[in-house]
Amino acid sequence: MLGSTGSIGTQTLEIVRAEPDRYRISALGVASSVDAVLEQAVEFRPEVVAVAHRSCAEQLRGRLPAGTDLWVGADALAAAATCAETVVNAVVGFAGLPVTLATLQAGRRLALANKESLIAAGPVVQRAWATPGAELIPVDSEHCAIHQCLRADGVSGKVGPSDRVAEIVLTASGGPFRGRTRRELSDVTVQDALAHPTWSMGPKITIDSSTLMNKGLEVIEAHELFGIDLDRITVVIHPQSIVHSMVSYSDGATLAQLSLPDMRLCIGYALAFPDRTVRPYGAIDWSEPSLLEFHPPDHDAFRCLGLAYEAGRAAETAPAWLSAANEVAVDAFLAGALRWVDIAEVVEAVMQQWPGDLATDSEAVLDIDRRARVVARDLVDKRAG
Ligand code: NAD
Ligand code: MG
Numbered sequence: 233m234l235g236s237t238g239s240i241g242t243q244t245l246e247i248v249r250a251e252p253d254r255y256r257i258s259a260l261g262v263a264s265s266v267d268a269v270l271e272q273a274v275e276f277r278p279e280v281v282a283v284a285h286r287s288c289a290e291q292l293r294g295r296l297p298a299g300t301d302l303w304v305g306a307d308a309l310a311a312a313a314t315c316a317e318t319v320v321n322a323v324v325g326f327a328g329l330p331v332t333l334a335t336l337q338a339g340r341r342l343a344l345a346n347k348e349s350l351i352a353a354g355p356v357v358q359r360a361w362a363t364p365g366a367e368l369i370p371v372d373s374e375h376c377a378i379h380q381c382l383r384a385d386g387v388s389g390k391v392g393p394s395d396r397v398a399e400i401v402l403t404a405s406g407g408p409f410r411g412r413t414r415r416e417l418s419d420v421t422v423q424d425a426l427a428h429p430t431w432s433m434g435p436k437i438t439i440d441s442s443t444l445m446n447k448g449l450e451v452i453e454a455h456e457l458f459g460i461d462l463d464r465i466t467v468v469i470h471p472q473s474i475v476h477s478m479v480s481y482s483d484g485a486t487l488a489q490l491s492l493p494d495m496r497l498c499i500g501y502a503l504a505f506p507d508r509t510v511r512p513y514g515a516i517d518w519s520e521p522s523l524l525e526f527h528p529p530d531h532d533a534f535r536c537l538g539l540a541y542e543a544g545r546a547a548e549t550a551p552a553w554l555s556a557a558n559e560v561a562v563d564a565f566l567a568g569a570l571r572w573v574d575i576a577e578v579v580e581a582v583m584q585q586w587p588g589d590l591a592t593d594s595e596a597v598l599d600i601d602r603r604a605r606v607v608a609r610d611l612v613d614k615r616a617g
Contacts (some may be wrong), residue, residue: 234261234323234331236281237268239434240345240371241442244320244499245272248353250511255503258599259312261323263289267439273300280315282308283564284327318503320371321346323435325559326552326601329359332360333594339365342500345354347453348559352601355454368457369502374402374450375457376498376557377476382458384487385479388558390459396482402522403470403477404432405493405527407442410471414533420572430473430493439562440536443575444529448540450556452551455544462544467537469527474516533577539583542616549589549600556604557582564612575614582608 233248234592235241248255262269262281264295273281273296280305282398283289289304296302301310310330317337321345324337327501328346332353335342337360344350350357350368361368365585369596370376378400382388386393409417426435431442440446444467451465478488491497494514501508516522531538536558543554554575561578585607589600 233259233320233322234312235259235264235320235324235328235346236260236272237262238322238324239432239525240320240322240495240499243496244503245276247500247503247509248276248494253507259315261309261312262354263323263327268289268524270295273297278584280312280314282437284309307332313340314338315403317341317432317597318343318599320499320502321374322351322371324348324434326352328555329594329597332357332505336360336366336368337363339363341367341369343369343499345499347449348555350456351452352555353591353594354452355548356553356594357456361365363446370451370453370457371498371502372450372475372496373495373498375453377503378402378454378458378479380476380489380501381479381487385481394457394462397460397479398464398482399480400458400465400477401480401486402447402450402454402465403473403526404444404447404467405441405473405528406469406471406527409442410469412533414573418571418573419572425476425572429471429517431495433495436562437567439565439575440558440570443536444534444560445540445562445575445579447529447538448537448544448570449539449555450503451537451545462541467529469529470525471527472522472524474522474524475526477507490516504532536579539579543583543586546586546592549597550583550586552591552597552600553604554579554583555584556601557608560605560612562617569616570612578615579610581611 257276257278260278264285266288280301313334315329318341322345323329325348329349332349392395431557434478447467454465473493475488478486480486492514496513541613557579561575
């Protein structure tokens with residue numbers, strides 16, 4: 233369980249706690265949350281605790297339970313990825329890439345919450361995924377839904393022409409600013425943006441949900457996971473977050489997966505596949521009245537969605553360049569150094585400077601990520617100053 237102290241991490245540990253005969257934690261990995269991971273280690277007794285930030289290691293040394301080793305440093309989480317049959321990658325941002333690659337290259341199952349690694353390094357991750365034994369099961373709720381809708385029609389893995397899939401429909405709650413115009417969004421605060429109406433998540437993805445960048449990244453994620461063209465991936469705003477996504481087939485039938493917004497269903501699905509968890513998460517009480525709405529997205533107010541489609545179409549290192557620019561802009565917004573409306577402005581300005589590099593290998597992707605951050609920080613500083 234890498235990224236064990238975050239929103240996805242702690243929910244994964246709840247599932248493990250609920251089915252102790254089925255799951256055992258062999259490694260926990262975090263950036264720097266020493267006290268939280270110590271508590272987890274005492275409860276779950278893993279063989280390894282991996283901590284990315286060296287400066288935090290001293291606080292853990294000598295405090296872990298007997299039988300738990302401490303691995304420290306930038307490569308520690310990726311090394312820990314080979315300790316288990318299944319790795320849940322719930323690290324946030326591009327920093328999750330080494331875990332994604334190490335898991336697939338070791339031929340293990342990757343339960344992937346860290347969408348940024350797949351989006352930024354699509355071609356590189358695809359090669360790692362081809363390793364014998366490697367499996368990639370999405371944890372992201374929309375992709376978990378699509379996985380289920382495809383499976384219901386007998387489609388496993390990438391969608392081929394004979395599968396008769398017409399379209400993938402990704403649903404989005406619309407976030408806290410749904411229905412507002414561009415003008416009405418000029419002075420929203422960090423607190424406003426963190427108040428997601430239907431999901432409780434870590435700060436980065438919550439801000440991405442408020443700008444619809446999260447949905448844009450998920451369009452690219454769906455393309456990478458299911459091999460379907462961007463032109464056949466549609467986004468629809470669904471404020472209730474009950475329909476988690478849909479697949480339309482050539483005969484006009486649309487299949488959807490419905491449940492209450494609860495990530496434990498998706499995490500449990502990725503762990504148990506092809507089986508399911510024995511207890512329900514997010515089950516709907518169908519005896520209660522309910523209403524489901526669907527609206528097209530407002531591309532003018534939420535420009536990040538269109539920027540992500542453009543990056544996805546440009547392919548190669550364009551998604552990495554976009555995702556890195558977005559991480560910098562979101563960090564700056566969370567730190568109070570950038571207005572919410574400027575997140576899209578910064579990403580767009582950085583995109584105009586994409587150098588067009590090919591995603592030949594992970595070095596090329598790491599390099600493009602580093603360069604995009606320099607360009608983005610420069611733009612953020614200019615706006616702040
Ligand atoms: P979070 O901020 O709550 O937790 C992040 C975890 O990653 C923490 O345990 C932290 O210690 C670790 N981490 C952060 N930076 C790291 C680094 N540089 N190296 C190693 N570890 C690091 O985030 P979250 O909301 O749980 O999201 C995790 C991932 O799952 C993200 O990619 C997000 O997009 C995706 N996701 C989350 C949700 C959700 O409901 N929270 C839903 C769908 C997808
Ligand atoms: Mg999602």
